[in-house]
Amino acid sequence: RVTAAPVPAGVQVEGVGPWATPPDDFYRIDTALVVPQVDPTTWTLRVHGLVEQEVELTWDELLASDLVEAWVTLCCVSNPVGGDLVGNQKWLGLPVRELLARARPTGDADMVLSRSADGWTASTPLTALTDERDALLAVGMGGAPLPVEHGFPVRLVVPGLYGYVSATKWVTELEVTRFADATAYWTDRGWSPRGPVKTQSRIDVPRDGAQLDAGEVVVAGTAWAQHRGITRVQVQVDRGPWQDATLAESGGIDSWRQWSWRWTVDEPGRHELRVRAFDPDGPQTGAVADVVPDGATGYDFVQVSVG
Numbered sequence: 001r002v003t004a005a006p007v008p009a010g011v012q013v014e015g016v017g018p019w020a021t022p023p024d025d026f027y028r029i030d031t032a033l034v035v036p037q038v039d040p041t042t043w044t045l046r047v048h049g050l051v052e053q054e055v056e057l058t059w060d061e062l063l064a065s066d067l068v069e070a071w072v073t074l075c076c077v078s079n080p081v082g083g084d085l086v087g088n089q090k091w092l093g094l095p096v097r098e099l100l101a102r103a104r105p106t107g108d109a110d111m112v113l114s115r116s117a118d119g120w121t122a123s124t125p126l127t128a129l130t131d132e133r134d135a136l137l138a139v140g141m142g143g144a145p146l147p148v149e150h151g152f153p154v155r156l157v158v159p160g161l162y163g164y165v166s167a168t169k170w171v172t173e174l175e176v177t178r179f180a181d182a183t184a185y186w187t188d189r190g191w192s193p194r195g196p197v198k199t200q201s202r203i204d205v206p207r208d209g210a211q212l213d214a215g216e217v218v219v220a221g222t223a224w225a226q227h228r229g230i231t232r233v234q235v236q237v238d239r240g241p242w243q244d245a246t247l248a249e250s251g252g253i254d255s256w257r258q259w260s261w262r263w264t265v266d267e268p269g270r271h272e273l274r275v276r277a278f279d280p281d282g283p284q285t286g287a288v289a290d291v292v293p294d295g296a297t298g299y300d301f302v303q304v305s306v307g
């Protein structure tokens, strides 16, 4: 078993929600009216389609494999700017690339259509499942078996992709195929076939509408750019110059990163605070876009009154 490196002490900023989201508080998004009850003793995962060798994996074989731990922030494409459909946890699972290496996808394959016990599907770019990242066939979350609502017994977690194209819960099947030949549950309903996570940031304190005393105010929150990493966060007051926030310690490029900034405010009245994050490619876009078809963009902001 490959255990995750210890989380640095400084990942947490006081006043911001927990860097490690408790599984009980982890957002839940799925189409299941009733949570699927999957018996692990009869569970299997079938890898088939454009492969040289079909593979079938049982629960016992999965648990006997070399499992890997990884901290990954998962987020939903339908998360609005400033929203909370995002969480960070330590997952335990088998790297999907090891399974695919046994199945040997053929040269024309470029997608894996994963399917759940309740018939939901996701289309994941093959490269995201075969490159070096920790794309996991996960059995554990936060040091315990997956909660039923989060996919027990087995789900997928892929750093850098929105859940709707990657994070199949109650997974039972991986069909290796091509984007040209197959579509998935949400892509049939107008969402983009490929769903890379967009770099985002959020102000958690102060709250929108807060009444503040003049003086020193701590502005803080979180930012994410899974598998690229957050390199910088800036805050802007009343559309003035962007100012560098202090980044908390990094828990790895696949996890969100907390930040804080000290604001000295003496001018009474209403003020607006905005935030933007950078990844190695530059700043997140400030262009306002809705969640459909491939994720919201724009700056998160709060309005506060001072005095």
Ligand SMILES: Nc1nc2c(c(=O)[nH]1)N[C@H]1C(S)=C(S)[C@@H](COP(=O)(O)O)O[C@H]1N2
Binding pocket: 026, 027, 028, 029, 030, 031, 032, 074, 075, 076, 077, 116, 117, 118, 120, 149, 150, 151, 162, 163, 164, 167, 168, 169, 170
């Ligand atoms: N079987 C199944 N898996 C699913 C979904 C679903 O509807 N059914 N929703 C996906 C979406 S849209 C997201 S954002 C993530 C959310 O995972 P969570 O509920 O564990 O946070 O699960 C993904 N996996």
Ligand SMILES: [Mo]
Binding pocket: 029, 075, 076, 077, 078, 162, 163, 164
């Ligand atoms: Mo989602």
